[in-house]
Amino acid sequence: MRITGSGRTPRGVKNEINYIAREGELTLRDSEGKEYCIQEREERQQSYAFMTDQEDKQVHRDESAPKLVHNMVFSSPNVASVSEADAFKAVETTLKEKYPDNRFIMAYHKDTDSPHVHVLLRIPDNYGKRINIRKQDLRDLREKFAGQLQKRGYNVTCTHQYQFGLKSELKREHxxxxxxxxxxxxxxxxxxxxxxxxxxxxxxxxxxxxxxxxxxxxxxxxxxxxxxxxxxxxxxxxxxxxxxxxxxxxxxxxxxxxxxxxxxxxxxxxxxxxxxxxxxxxxxxxxxxxxxxx
Structure with missing residues (x-):
């Protein structure tokens, strides 16, 4: 699991939505279970509205504004053969447990060497409070995601590119x-x-x-x-x-x-x-x- 990008303006959020949906080739699914095919104009506007608020236009006017969304990727080993439905469910459960008040929208990319789920997560929650994702939060997300897949019968383990506090821990161990x-x-x-x-x-x-x-x-x-x-x-x-x-x-x-x-x-x-x-x-x-x- 990693953060690959972000959007700072309503236009930036729309661009991110278009990207993860492959300009309409892929179906989107939001945190409430609703699906969108953005090739349809009405559904495209609905997906934009779900991920933005009216006040975003006043606060987030240009690229100097605070970030509105994170673009996140959740992936699992090819050998695990995780289905699209289980991948969606594992990501959805993980994010709702970690950030219950933050809306998100997902797309499944299977046209790559490593199939994965792209997620756009709103940084301000439904009450206006902003989340600040740190290294330890990324660790928690990885562990929760792996745990959800394990509950569904997949043989996966959690890995970390950087282990929080590892240097001092190894020194004490030596x-x-x-x-x-x-x-x-x-x-x-x-x-x-x-x-x-x-x-x-x-x-x-x-x-x-x-x-x-x-x-x-x-x-x-x-x-x-x-x-x-x-x-x-x-x-x-x-x-x-x-x-x-x-x-x-x-x-x-x-x-x-x-x-x-x-x-x-x-x-x-x-x-x-x-x-x-x-x-x-x-x-x-x-x-x-x-x-x-x-």
Whole structure:
């Protein structure tokens, strides 16, 4: 659904009526259900009278005047095969719900690649109050129109060229997704998928924010995954909480006898023991973490 034009003067309204009626080739239908064939002089004058008021001539004299009508187009996908009668009814119901006091007149254009309904909607209502159609109103009209077609059994969805407030919404969503992962897969394989190394448990995660995949390895991953009932597609928080240094005993041998021992910091692979936090309820304000050793 979109606004394609407007008329500011009574003459402009007549021109818009002639345009959507294809100079009389198409039948018009107004918001009260009356039909017009403007090839007939009397019916043409009746259609003009329906969409204009006497005071329009005083207020709307030239193109600098406020708009009198909007020219709107309602369309649906060709694959939906919406009938002319259902299209008219869906548009009529949509506009009457949104603007119950504003008159309009419609025509169905089916001689194009995408059949659609043209509508001329009066901007001043029956009491002289003007409507101001904003982006959110266009969204409402699209959603109501799609809903009316769905009620009539058509498989259609509402789309928006511009989603109101989308930028700020996406920014909030990215902040909310920081530190969250989708579980891609898990199992047991050669460490870092190197055939020369021994088997180790692993879990592959995809960040929600940047869609980056990363694989973590850990001895206790299997039992933790089973205990927490993690499945591919689960969304979890997973973070390394920091290294912890371990100490072991270095035995002192003198004259082939154990003479004592002293604590030392381990080196190599045993020096750092990574501690991982896993939380299956990442959106809770307070969360308990299960620690996984690697």
């Amino acid at each position: 902040d909310r997704q920081r530190g969250l992962y989708e579980v891609v897969k898990f199992g047991r394989a050669s460490y870092r998928f190197n055939p020369k190394k021994g088997d180790q448990n692993y879990i592959t995660l995809r960040t929600l924010k940047n869609k980056t995949e990363v694989t973590y390895w850990g001895v206790n991953l299997a039992e933790e995954i089973e205990r927490e009932q993690i499945k591919p597609g689960s969304v979890i928080s997973f973070k390394k909480e920091g290294p912890r240094r371990l100490k072991c005993l270095n035995w002192i041998v003198r004259e082939n006898r154990l003479a004592g021992h002293r604590p030392i910091e381990t080196t190599g692979a045993l020096k750092i023991r990574g501690r991982w936090g896993l939380n299956l309820n990442p959106f809770r304000k307070k969360s308990s973490w299960t620690h996984l050793s690697s």
